[in-house]
Amino acid sequence: MSKLKNKILKNYLLNKCSARDLESLKQWLEESEDHAPQLFKIEELYHLGRFHVTQDTKHIEKAEQQLFKAIDNSKSTTYKSPLFLRYAAAIIILCICSYVCYFAYRNNKAFNMIEVSATAKSIKRVLLPDGTNVWLNHSSILRYPQKFTKEKRNVELKGEAYFEVTKNPHQPFIVKSDAMTIEVLGTKFNFNTRNSNNYEELSLLEGVVQMHGNNDKSRITIIPGQKIILNKRTQQITIKEVNARIESLWHEEMISFKRSNIQEIVTILEHLYNKRINIGSNIDRKMTFSGEMRRYEQIDSVLKALCYSMPIYYKTKGEYIYLYQTNK
Amino acid sequence: MDIVHSTFQHVFRKFYPQTLFYATRIVGEDDAEDVVQDAFIELWKRKDEIIDEEHIKAFLFRTTYTYSLNILKHRTITQNYAESIQAINIKKAEYYSPENNDAIKLIENSELHNEIKIAINELPNKCRQVFIMSYIHGMKNKEIAELLNISVKTVEVHIYKALKYLRKRLDYLILLLFTFILNQ
Numbered sequence: 001m002s003k004l005k006n007k008i009l010k011n012y013l014l015n016k017c018s019a020r021d022l023e024s025l026k027q028w029l030e031e032s033e034d035h036a037p038q039l040f041k042i043e044e045l046y047h048l049g050r051f052h053v054t055q056d057t058k059h060i061e062k063a064e065q066q067l068f069k070a071i072d073n074s075k076s077t078t079y080k081s082p083l084f085l086r087y088a089a090a091i092i093i094l095c096i097c098s099y100v101c102y103f104a105y106r107n108n109k110a111f112n113m114i115e116v117s118a119t120a121k122s123i124k125r126v127l128l129p130d131g132t133n134v135w136l137n138h139s140s141i142l143r144y145p146q147k148f149t150k151e152k153r154n155v156e157l158k159g160e161a162y163f164e165v166t167k168n169p170h171q172p173f174i175v176k177s178d179a180m181t182i183e184v185l186g187t188k189f190n191f192n193t194r195n196s197n198n199y200e201e202l203s204l205l206e207g208v209v210q211m212h213g214n215n216d217k218s219r220i221t222i223i224p225g226q227k228i229i230l231n232k233r234t235q236q237i238t239i240k241e242v243n244a245r246i247e248s249l250w251h252e253e254m255i256s257f258k259r260s261n262i263q264e265i266v267t268i269l270e271h272l273y274n275k276r277i278n279i280g281s282n283i284d285r286k287m288t289f290s291g292e293m294r295r296y297e298q299i300d301s302v303l304k305a306l307c308y309s310m311p312i313y314y315k316t317k318g319e320y321i322y323l324y325q326t327n328k
Numbered sequence: 329m330d331i332v333h334s335t336f337q338h339v340f341r342k343f344y345p346q347t348l349f350y351a352t353r354i355v356g357e358d359d360a361e362d363v364v365q366d367a368f369i370e371l372w373k374r375k376d377e378i379i380d381e382e383h384i385k386a387f388l389f390r391t392t393y394t395y396s397l398n399i400l401k402h403r404t405i406t407q408n409y410a411e412s413i414q415a416i417n418i419k420k421a422e423y424y425s426p427e428n429n430d431a432i433k434l435i436e437n438s439e440l441h442n443e444i445k446i447a448i449n450e451l452p453n454k455c456r457q458v459f460i461m462s463y464i465h466g467m468k469n470k471e472i473a474e475l476l477n478i479s480v481k482t483v484e485v486h487i488y489k490a491l492k493y494l495r496k497r498l499d500y501l502i503l504l505l506f507t508f509i510l511n512q
């Protein structure tokens with residue numbers, strides 16, 4: 001397979017190709033099916049290095065204004081009905097509203113709440129009206145109002161969810177479960193209220209959260225890396241130091257490492273795949289790795305990928321996996 | 329601003345940079361903004377059907393792609409391109425198709441953006457300086473030459489060297505990424 005000349009590639013990236021360059025580029029592309037993705041990946045990477053240009057806030061604001069103007073214009077051209085019809089409609093709507101309100105009042109809280117649930121096999125990501133992101137774990141249910149009130153953002157959870165709450169100091173975000181109520185201003189945390197075990201667990205990744213048991217008004221505040229365990233039967237609360245990322249790993253579509261050493265990588269993999277991994281004594285524990293990996297079904301695929309970029313290899317013996325340093 | 333608008337604003341701020349980058353890669357800077365604006369207007373019209381984030385993202389990329397192809401088609405008719413450019417453009421459009429996930433995955437990979445910055449930082453001093461001026465700040469070779477008091481020829485050599493080095497580095501990155509993320 002021939003390699004594309006650096007000079008032509010340079011001219012192509014800088015948009016300075018001569019007619020002859022273009023001709024040979026075209027020929028090279030036609031030589032093999034693999035050549036096109038090769039070239040365009042390089043080109044894309046080249047431009048990605050300047051990605052921040054499209055992230056310029058002033059630029060985005062301008063585009064945003066333009067967009068909302070266009071949207072509002074398209075609205076104002078909607079058809080207008082005769083006046084009496086509009087009054088009639090208003091009266092009917094009023095009647096319906098009061099009727100609905102009455103029933104909502106009778107049913108106390110269900111009014112205007114949206115319910116989202118994740119199936120037994122899938123993880124669902126939900127975007128709330130305030131920009132907060134919620135990942136719902138298997139068979140979990142989240143309820144939230146169509147519109148948050150001015151003072152508070154109230155939601156309810158059954159099951160397990162990971163929250164990335166949009167910051168707003170004036171409007172606390174409140175999650176209620178069977179046994180506890182959590183109040184935050186803008187944080188990342190994992191909240192597990194599964195009924196199968198008698199505990200509810202809350203672990204914090206960023207920011208600050210405050211919680212209290214639903215039968216107990218004394219408030220407890222935790223900091224990142226801490227976890228609260230509430231025993232539903234005894235109402236007893238325990239605080240533990242944990243690796244909070246491990247608790248919320250389930251929601252990550254990709255496994256990402258930032259200058260992680262072999263021990264950190266192994267801990268995460270063990271947790272994700274429920275396996276035991278032994279680190280060979282000859283492995284350099286100081287070497288680090290950064291990158292993102294897809295969450296493959298099989299741990300083998302992940303290990304293979306790892307061995308590609310670190311000087312290690314692995315062997316499986318029964319339940320155990322062993323990592324070794326490759327000989328240089 | 330009501331709740332619908334503010335949710336939409338949030339979606340816009342989140343996806344606009346990616347979508348704009350994507351459109352720019354296919355149709356170029358001049359038309360990209362219009363394409364992306366139209367895609368968001370289309371999303372607005374269907375905001376009641378499309379709710380979850382994965383769906384929004386997929387919709388935006390797909391719509392942007394369709395609109396971009398229309399522009400490319402229009403251009404082939406109105407402008408008299410050389411046959412070689414047309415052939416290259418067709419292959420490029422194929423590469424960016426939303427069915428071929430690779431292109432979009434690269435855009436979303438923030439780790440990668442850092443890796444590129446790191447690679448640029450590895451360039452030898454003078455070379456890096458010239459390259460950043462040209463690449464990041466978009467300065468003309470002549471401007472750079474005047475500013476650094478070197479010849480235009482030297483500027484060109486530096487840029488060539490930088491690209492050659494980065495190619496090698498990026499080749500490795502691609503290998504790493506694509507054995508890592510995309511393939512089994």
